[in-house]
Amino acid sequence: MVExxxxxxxxxxxxKACELLRLFTESGHGVRVVPTASALKxxxxPTWAALSGRPVGTRVWDDAHEVPHVRIGRAAELVVVAPATADILARAAHGIADDLLTNTLLTATCPVVYAPAMHTEMWENPATRANVATLRSRGALVIEPAVGRLTGKDTGKGRLPEPAAIFEYAMGVLRSRGPKNDLQGRHVVVTAGGTREPLDPVRFLGNRSSGKQxxxxxxxxxxxxxxxxxxAANVALPDPAGADLIRVGTTEELRKATVEAFASADVAVMAAAPADFRPATVAEQKIKKTDDGLPAPIALVTNPDIAAELGAAKRPGQVLVAFAAETHDALEHARVKMVKKRADLIIVNEVGVDRVFGEDRNTVTVLGVDGLTDALDELSKDDVAGRIFDHVVDRLDGQVGGGRPL
Incomplete structure (x- = not known):
């Protein structure tokens, strides 16, 4: 049990923190809630105590003989502040310890995650941005707030990410047993899902990719x-807390968004499954059955190879990770693809009906242009992701490989 x-x-x-508390407790973690005086308004x-099954500390002077302002932070294996207001970000950044929560933040040696929630003007204020930068520079993890409805009629960036997304983020931190922060200051582009190429107003060519990996x-x-x-291409999953999400539908839309994002990125991980082909023409009306029952032939054209385009434009220091989903001879096909696409790494898995697509676990082999072969037995897709980024970090700034042909 993690504290x-x-x-x-x-x-x-x-x-919303009530739902986050429930997710932690139902997953078997022990939770100590430390609300500020304002939060209790x-x-x-009683709500926090009932949901956590533990007494709730609110003041430094409560149970003073147990020295809670030191003990709580020392015992924690993870601290999550949600919602994190502009006020708490400012006090934490400046080391102010005037209540139980700020004392806990100062004494904690475990990972600390802040999930901000405030009006857009407050989030974008230079003082808040400076405080966030300070906290991140010290190893704290500050999630980017979501865009959406705020208090009253206001809408914009500053909304608290959904509790499920914050929980998944926190689980990712725990899986790595602490914030490695080895991607701090890096811009990572990830593609996910499967593209759809329209045949007519109601039909499309697509694939089985769920976007989970x-x-x-x-x-x-x-x-x-x-x-x-x-x-994300046609994905029906909760938005990851803190990610800048761009939704696309077709392969061309995916190509345009990815090429634009990669121009300022350090890493691109091409986990989406773009359609290799698209109809040469899209019917303006629903295609009808013919009198003889035989379908009219559909002419296809080849879609652009997005990973190969990124590989050709890759600058020194950028890392490109491609994926190879194959039904047979997977490793042989993947090695050819890796060289063709000028990728630093390629992730290989054998796919098919009820294999990989839509599942929560994955079995992959990571190949590197430097000769790396890392065969991963069946793992959760989150654990696979962690192992992939271990190899990515090794290759940043040209430490290993660098996209050179074999």
Whole structure:
């Protein structure tokens, strides 16, 4: 059982922390809730005690003989502050310890995750941006807030990410046993899902990709401190907390968004499954059955090879990770693809009906242009993502490989 401290600050989103608390406790973690005085104006102490099954500390002077302002932080294996207001970010950045939560933050030696929630103007204020930069420079993980409805009629960036997304982020931190922060300051582009090429107004050519591996990769990069652009093609999954999400439909839309994002990125991980072909023409009306029952032939044209385009444009220091989903002779096909696409790494898995697509676990082999072969037995897709980024970090700034042909 992991000991988690859940810090709750005085924002309207404090009620969402109840759901986050439930996710932690139902997954078997012990949770100590430390609300600020302002937070208790939104959700009362009995609620936190009932949901956590533990007493709730609110003041430094409560149970003073146990020295809670030191003991709670020392015992924690993870601290999550949600919602994190502009006030708590400022006090934490400046080392102010004037209540139980800020004392806990100062004494904690475990990973600390902040999930901000505030109005857009407050999030974008130079003072807040400086405080966030300071916290990140010290190893804290500050999730980018979501875009959406705020208090009243306001809409913009500053919304608390959904509790499930914060929970998945926190689980990613725990899986790595602490914030490695080895992607701090890096921009990582991840593609996910499967593209769809329209045949007519109601039909399309597509594939079985669910986007689960791509989303796991996005979570893994976020948990290691990266700024993540997630380009999702036809995915029905909860948005990862902190990722800049771009939704696309077709392969051409995926290509345009990925090429644009990679121009300023350090890493691109091409986990999406783009359609290799598209119809030469798209019917303006629904295609009807013919009188003889035989379908009219559909002419196909080849879609662009997005990974190969990125490989050709790759700058020194950039890392490109391609994927090879094969039904047979997977390793042989993947090695050819790796050289053709000028990728640094290629992730190989054998796919088919009820294999990989839509599943929560994956069996892959990681190949490197430097000769690496890392065969991973069946793991959760989150664990696979972590292992992939271990190899990515080794190759950043040309430490290994560098995209040179074999």
């Amino acid at each position: 988690v401290v859940l810090g709750v600050c005085g924002g309207i989103a404090a009620y 939104f959700v009362g102490e 791509g989303y796991a990769l996005a979570r893994a990069a976020l948990a290691r401190g990266a700024r993540v652009t997630l380009i």
